[in-house]
Amino acid sequence: MKRILTLLLLSGLFYQTHAQVLFSQDFESGTLDPMTAVDVDGVPVNPSAPTFCGPTWTVVGNAKNKLVVSTSWLNPVGIADDWLISPAIPVTEANTFLFWEAYSPDANYRDGYEVRISTTDNQIASFTTLALNIPAEVTTTQKRALKLDAYIGQTIYFAFRNHSNDKYLLYMDNISVRVLPTVDVGFKGLTFEKYNPIGTQVTFKATIENNGATPLTSVNYTWTVGSEIYTDSITGLNIATRGTKELTHTVQYSLNDVGEFPITVNIDSPNGMDDPNPYDNVGQRNLYGLNEVLPKKVLVEEGTGTWCGWCPRGFVTMEIVGADYSDVAIPVAIHNYDPMLVPDYDTPFSNSISGYPSGHIDRKELGVDPNDPSTGTGFIPSIGHLQNRMVPVQVNVETTYDEATRTATIHGTAHSSVATQSNTLRFSCIITEDHVVGGHSATQLQNYDQVNYYAANANGVMGGFENLPNPVPASQMIYNFVARAIIGGFFGTENSISPVLAANEDFSFDYSYVVPAGSNPELMKAIVVIMDDETGEVLNSEAVQLAELTSVPLVPQGKTALYPNPATDQMTLSVDFQTEDQIGMKIYDTYGRLIQNLGPLDLTNGTKTQKINVADLPTGEYLLELRHKNSVTALPFTKI
Numbered sequence: 115m116k117r118i119l120t121l122l123l124l125s126g127l128f129y130q131t132h133a134q135v136l137f138s139q140d141f142e143s144g145t146l147d148p149m150t151a152v153d154v155d156g157v158p159v160n161p162s163a164p165t166f167c168g169p170t171w172t173v174v175g176n177a178k179n180k181l182v183v184s185t186s187w188l189n190p191v192g193i194a195d196d197w198l199i200s201p202a203i204p205v206t207e208a209n210t211f212l213f214w215e216a217y218s219p220d221a222n223y224r225d226g227y228e229v230r231i232s233t234t235d236n237q238i239a240s241f242t243t244l245a246l247n248i249p250a251e252v253t254t255t256q257k258r259a260l261k262l263d264a265y266i267g268q269t270i271y272f273a274f275r276n277h278s279n280d281k282y283l284l285y286m287d288n289i290s291v292r293v294l295p296t297v298d299v300g301f302k303g304l305t306f307e308k309y310n311p312i313g314t315q316v317t318f319k320a321t322i323e324n325n326g327a328t329p330l331t332s333v334n335y336t337w338t339v340g341s342e343i344y345t346d347s348i349t350g351l352n353i354a355t356r357g358t359k360e361l362t363h364t365v366q367y368s369l370n371d372v373g374e375f376p377i378t379v380n381i382d383s384p385n386g387m388d389d390p391n392p393y394d395n396v397g398q399r400n401l402y403g404l405n406e407v408l409p410k411k412v413l414v415e416e417g418t419g420t421w422c423g424w425c426p427r428g429f430v431t432m433e434i435v436g437a438d439y440s441d442v443a444i445p446v447a448i449h450n451y452d453p454m455l456v457p458d459y460d461t462p463f464s465n466s467i468s469g470y471p472s473g474h475i476d477r478k479e480l481g482v483d484p485n486d487p488s489t490g491t492g493f494i495p496s497i498g499h500l501q502n503r504m505v506p507v508q509v510n511v512e513t514t515y516d517e518a519t520r521t522a523t524i525h526g527t528a529h530s531s532v533a534t535q536s537n538t539l540r541f542s543c544i545i546t547e548d549h550v551v552g553g554h555s556a557t558q559l560q561n562y563d564q565v566n567y568y569a570a571n572a573n574g575v576m577g578g579f580e581n582l583p584n585p586v587p588a589s590q591m592i593y594n595f596v597a598r599a600i601i602g603g604f605f606g607t608e609n610s611i612s613p614v615l616a617a618n619e620d621f622s623f624d625y626s627y628v629v630p631a632g633s634n635p636e637l638m639k640a641i642v643v644i645m646d647d648e649t650g651e652v653l654n655s656e657a658v659q660l661a662e663l664t665s666v667p668l669v670p671q672g673k674t675a676l677y678p679n680p681a682t683d684q685m686t687l688s689v690d691f692q693t694e695d696q697i698g699m700k701i702y703d704t705y706g707r708l709i710q711n712l713g714p715l716d717l718t719n720g721t722k723t724q725k726i727n728v729a730d731l732p733t734g735e736y737l738l739e740l741r742h743k744n745s746v747t748a749l750p751f752t753k754i
Contacts, residue, residue, distance in 0.1 A: 220281075227276050298324075305320070318337050415448055444639075683727070
């Protein structure tokens with residue numbers, strides 16, 4: 115069940131009472147009951163499928179929304195046969211409908227399904243009637259309806275059967291059986307830009323749904339703010355049962371004052387008749403007038419994975435964002451199904467995008483490809499669209515770090531430019547880490563290999579990946595902006611910001627994070643985010659370094675020499691560091707990519723001389739990195 119306004123929720127409760135609901139399942143209880151699932155095929159799920167997939171229909175989701183999913187990605191490859199079966203339902207009246215919502219997220223592997231009916235029992239063999247066949251469901255949520263009048267006087271069972279051959283995922287939600295009135299219109303949502311500078315002419319768009327058994331041809335559309343009331347009579351419609359349509363009111367609202375303005379909408383008079391269920395005809399949202407431009411940064415969240423051959427495109431774009439747009443944008447790489455996975459972040463995020471690589475910019479421009487020159491879209495154009503938008507809050511962040519306990523305290527503070535009585539803002543906190551590389555064992559390294567469809571220039575130039583192999587060995591990869599935790603949760607921390615705020619009021623919230631062993635706090639960032647819970651948008655963000663350690667010198671004391679330089683085949687490294695710790699040695703190219711991991715250099719006996727073979731390196735400029743604890747010495751050299 116999707117998020118809706120409180121007023122709409124109350125309307126829905128009245129509607130369910132008056133619409134004669136015979137059966138309803140939205141899965142918010144976290145269980146299938148009273149429905150049942152049967153795995154007829156008995157074939158294991160492919161191990162590369164999302165980890166939340168079960169052998170048959172499984173409840174998935176989060177605190178905001180739960181639904182069920184089935185997969186036909188099996189191992190060995192074959193045809194799925196997964197059934198989701200209802201309890202017994204008596205059909206006694208005309209205009210009885212089965213409703214459900216469904217989608218299949220991958221456009222290239224769309225699961226289809228059957229709707230089957232049994233008039234005897236819930237055994238698989240009894241579902242002899244094929245009532246509807248959907249060969250391939252669409253990639254966005256589709257509301258569907260099936261009229262059951264043919265079964266008046268009988269008790270039926272219905273079943274959804276995923277019978278797809280080697281596809282991907284099929285989601286379903288909000289399944290119900292209802293007896294509908296002849297005419298009935300429902301208000302489903304009000305769309306407008308929530309935050310606007312004063313002087314804006316605001317257009318109100320209302321989405322309506324036909325909840326009646328006959329086509330909806332006309333309605334009245336009224337909006338109210340304060341004492342202003344405007345009504346439109348909308349004719350010429352042809353909306354089928356369960357169909358929706360967005361209507362634009364002909365009158366715009368002149369936003370001339372700073373503040374919070376409740377907008378109330380009423381949709382009524384379906385087909386010129388009284389609505390028998392007026393309880394779902396009304397909705398309300400707040401509109402905000404702003405006159406202060408606050409400092410703003412844009413949050414760029416990218417879905418990526420080492421398994422994703424197109425993800426080097428995202429890698430390159432995110433490096434550009436981090437290097438050239440750091441004053442206006444904050445990049446976060448959310449890894450999927452690889453060693454850098456953070457389930458609490460990846461699961462809701464992966465459910466909100468349709469493919470990899472793609473991402474959200476402030477969660478306002480959604481499902482954006484990192485760089486699509488053919489359409490002029492991408493992360494960087496989206497940053498340009500959003501970096502100067504007017505928002506009602508400014509955010510700042512400070513951190514303190516306890517080296518003994520490896521605990522960081524993140525203090526987020528914010529400033530509101532407008533008074534509110536019922537806004538829905540939340541803090542959240544994201545932790546990222548730069549310079550993430552693979553482990554030391556061969557298996558650990560292999561898990562960090564990056565699949566690369568741009569190898570050998572197979573798909574054009576891509577920031578140097580066209581010159582790298584497929585996969586790119588982990589020893590040549592450095593992953594930046596890697597999401598390590600989302601402390602406030604994907605949807606933000608509940609009750610972290612009061613809905614009642616005064617103009618120019620400051621408010622704050624603190625988070626705590628223990629840095630895991632193996633992560634370097636000096637290479638990590640704390641990002642404090644303020645979200646709008648109603649719209650799901652990120653309004654503002656700020657990032658700072660998680661910790662600045664002072665107990666370790668910037669470079670170890672001692673001397674280094676690297677010769678000959680330039681070199682053709684072999685170089686000599688001479689090190690005289692005053693330490694008994696091992697020194698890590700790695701070679702990077704000028705793009706910052708790891709070319710070779712030379713392993714540790716043992717300085718137990720003081721001065722050390724080490725031969726370094728560079729014969730296999732392509733001609734060019736490089737850096738030899740010597741890492742001592744949290745300090746780095748970089749020695750540039752040239753291969754000729």
